[in-house]
Amino acid sequence: MAFKNNLLVCTPLECETAGEMLSSMKRAETEGADLTELRLDSLSFSHNSEVEKLIKQRTLPSIVSFRLEPSRISSNKDRKNTCLQVLRLAFDLNVEFVEMDYEVASEDVMAEYVYNRSNTKLIVSSYVNGRKPSAEELGYLIACMQSTGADVLKLVLDVEKITELAPVFTMLTHCQIPLIALAVGSRGLISQLLGPKFGGFLVYGSLSDKAVPGMPTLLSLRQIYKLEYINADTKVFGLISNPVGHSKGPVLHNPAFRHTGYNGIYVPMQVDDVKEFFRTYTSSDFAGFSVGIPHKEAAVGCCDEVHPLAKSIGAVNTIVRRPTDGKLVGYNTDCDASISAIEDALTERRITHKGVLEASPLSGKTFVLIGAGGAGRALAFGAKSRGARVIIFNRNYERAKALAKAVSGEALPYESLDRFRPVNGMILANASAIGMEPNSDQIPVSKEILKACELVFDAVYTPRNTRLLQEAKEVGAVVVSGVEMFIRQALGQFRLFTGGLAPEAFMRKLVLEQF
Structure with a gap:
């Protein structure tokens, strides 16, 4: 079942055997996946009959993909032929989605299958590696991909900085057909968590015991972030820190938003250059931030106004974008x-x-x-x-x-x-x-x-x-314990974020349970 905002949650499965893939699929279903991506390029098989059996035995709707390394698409003919055979088989078996590289989809040899497909939806993907495209370049790439007759487009990017995601969010908002965006690496996490806000068609979640950098787990998507509540009007809050993986902020603020009926989401943001971050994300959608190590002092210089206490301390741990004029106001709730x-x-x-x-x-x-x-x-x-x-x-x-x-x-x-x-x-x-x-x-x-x-x-x-x-x-x-400080500063932040009261008993109970 898709979320009520039509968002799908997919678990990619990379397994060596069909048995392992079916077993992982059952676990993904238990943890809340809507569908799985069967990455058949990872599978060891000697005959297509094994692939056919796997597809027929699937227990969840699936995307069948067979990725070719871009540098080897032309050079390795055997690998390419295997790819084409597998994708044709998936079309013949009416699997829900077939994903193919843009370079493969553009070839004449696949045109007949693409044109004559019945119920199968075509996802055309492009792996943007080693370069940092602008919004204009991404727009041109998307237009070329769309010309293949794709039902859904997919962009996969390696990002070195969280600011490189800004043009991706622009593409999600303006793309005329469904678009999947996946940024690889720890700085790309928000590409999935904020996908539904900007119009993403699908987000990826990993199995709980197979964590992938930059990819939330299925359980966190279902239990912490609850993306079914996210829409275009959702306000974005988050922790600006480096590292950021230790943060308990999401398990506190997200349930508190839902408890009070506030339309917000709180996400981890691994930020290297805090000044560049605020120069990049200027939209009112990004409404407030917790500031962690090592940015609390540098963030003072990013604010348009600083509360007197925070100014005297020389450090802010909370920044709120004032809704009336968009100015950034810094506070210190740590003290x-x-x-x-x-x-x-x-x-x-x-x-x-x-x-x-x-x-x-x-x-x-x-x-x-x-x-x-x-x-x-x-x-x-x-x-x-x-x-x-x-x-x-x-x-x-x-x-x-x-x-x-x-x-x-x-x-x-x-x-x-x-x-x-x-x-x-x-x-x-x-x-x-x-x-x-x-x-x-x-x-x-x-x-x-x-x-x-x-x-x-x-x-x-x-x-x-x-x-x-x-x-x-x-x-x-x-x-x-620092947990007590964490609770108290978070209560202060929540009041600043929402302009209202914080549900203290609820938040305190939640934190003590999580710790």
Whole structure:
């Protein structure tokens, strides 16, 4: 069954045997695929009767394809003849779709089958490798492909930067016949997730145990992104980061959009150059962004306006495109999220006899910070505003000194961290990536230093219970997970994204379940 917006979800199957392909097809059906692409060029078979048996035994509607490497279309005649025989057989068996390379479809030898096909739809594909075509070049290519008599067109592109997808979205919107666009690689992921918004005919999803870079899994399409809700009016939000694969934002924001009835989708965006990204994606369709490592500071310069707190910190983690004039406005929800989480944990220990805390529990405390990036800056300014004495360690000592100067704190060389003489009752906050998956066995400080800490905070939230927090808890310190910061900053972002209230209980429950 196609989605109610007529979008199809297809799982490509590359298997060595027909048995494996049929088994994978059943799994794809279980995980929610509408159809499969049988990539018969991957199959080992000695006679076409094996292919015929496979096609007849299929349990899902299918696309039959036999890809030829562009450089070998003319040179390898045996391979080409096998391709032509397989595709003709698929036409004869009235398979739902046959896909062929544009170069093959253009040849006279296939014209008869293309012209005389009965129920089979023809997909003509082109693999745009090694070059970065403009919208005009793609438009010309599409016109040539359409002249073959295709029912559906397909573009496959290797992309090095996420900005190279902009002309693809333009083609999806304006193409006169159904178009499939697939960008290969981790930076191409949004070519699938945003396909239905821009008019894509079909998106690809991989089997859960066969992840493909740049391709969402079937389960994520059905359970997280739910593309049946996406249409031309859907607002696009996403995380701008590098790397981006660790993000839990999609599993939080997408269900929250649906829970509140807001027409939005939140997607991971692996961005290398944040300035180029914002120069490229200027449409009001791209309505808001979370900003992650390493772009939080550089993103300040991309905003037309910056909230005073974010300006003083020198880092933004949230950017919203104001609907009235299209200007980009930057905010920082990290600061309040992290500091309030720390304060609340300390408050549980230090309620006054009247039941009211008279000052911030951070006031007068020594606040030791590891990391001087965007998250570190938010923590440093927040701690300073609560009256703490801030000491900063960072691998780049110059960055540590610059941040220390901004908050009237102290910077120490990162190499001296092991020799640091801790102050009893101090607060330790890790705002570096040390301990993040897949390097979850790493820890930024020794257990001896942790013994002097009243509280340890770790901005890392994958894994939820980092080695730093485990060892801090073992020596009796209060621990605050980055998950708590993640929840609080996400609530602030959601309010900014939607201009309304965030469903706090719903979002908190969702995050704790996911982690």
